[in-house]
Amino acid sequence: QVQLQQSGPGLVKPSQTLSLTCAISGDSVSSNSATWNWIRQSPSRGLEWLGRTYYRSKWYNDYAVSLKSRITVNPDTSENQFSLQLNSVTPEDTAVYYCARGSYWRFDLWGRGTLITVSS
Amino acid sequence: QSALTQPPSASGSPGQSVTISCTGTSSDVGGYNYVSWYQQYPGKAPKLMIYEVSKRPSGVPDRFSGSKSGNTASLTVSGLQAEDEADYYCSSYINTNNLVFGGGTTLTVL
Numbered sequence: 001q002v003q004l005q006q007s008g009p010g011l012v013k014p015s016q017t018l019s020l021t022c023a024i025s026g027d028s029v030s031s032n033s034a035t036w037n038w039i040r041q042s043p044s045r046g047l048e049w050l051g052r053t054y055y056r057s058k059w060y061n062d063y064a065v066s067l068k069s070r071i072t073v074n075p076d077t078s079e080n081q082f083s084l085q086l087n088s089v090t091p092e093d094t095a096v097y098y099c100a101r102g103s104y105w106r107f108d109l110w111g112r113g114t115l116i117t118v119s120s
Numbered sequence: 121q122s123a124l125t126q127p128p129s130a131s132g133s134p135g136q137s138v139t140i141s142c143t144g145t146s147s148d149v150g151g152y153n154y155v156s157w158y159q160q161y162p163g164k165a166p167k168l169m170i171y172e173v174s175k176r177p178s179g180v181p182d183r184f185s186g187s188k189s190g191n192t193a194s195l196t197v198s199g200l201q202a203e204d205e206a207d208y209y210c211s212s213y214i215n216t217n218n219l220v221f222g223g224g225t226t227l228t229v230l
Contacts, residue, residue: 047221065216111165113165
């Protein structure tokens with residue numbers, strides 16, 4: 001059974017970096033058919049796709065246009081997981097963050113979500 | 121890019137059918153067949169219900185169906201059941217390798 005297990009701090013100070021990890025069991029971050037995504041949800045912004053990493057003979061990344069200057073999504077093949085880093089956070093980045101497995105721009109498996117609060 | 125437009129709410133009685141719309145542009149919904157629909161219960165992660173406009177993942181009841189006309193996609197729930205009461209979100213691929221979600225529709229079973 002494929003599962004995604006998220007981990008990371010729930011509180012981040014303004015201007016600092018938000019870091020989350022998503023551990024994969026039952027599938028591989030190096031899969032040639034899956035993509036590995038981060039999505040967030042807040043009352044003010046709704047659901048928002050943030051970015052993804054995927055392997056097709058080499059590693060690729062795509063990021064939401066609005067976040068491109070602040071976001072990094074990286075695979076970790078040794079631990080079979082992937083991570084999210086979001087720099088220079090503000091209270092607007094407060095949201096529930098999900099990791100999700102994707103294929104052709106659909107997300108068929110989601111993590112349970114992590115509430116991240118940006119506050120001093 | 122702007123979020124796709126969904127009605128904030130929809131409702132129907134048990135056994136009835138309800139359709140939820142999702143309106144975008146020719147750069148997203150109208151330009152590609154990568155429209156998906158998700159069901160979300162409070163405090164839970166979204167669940168994929170429809171992908172590529174009208175395909176159902178294994179395990180999703182055939183009461184759920186999807187379609188598209190021009191820049192508007194639709195999710196129809198037939199034979200409404202109490203368990204269908206949830207929030208529903210559409211999403212679409214948008215050019216330049218990005219994705220956009222709709223604002224969500226709360227479905228109430230009366």
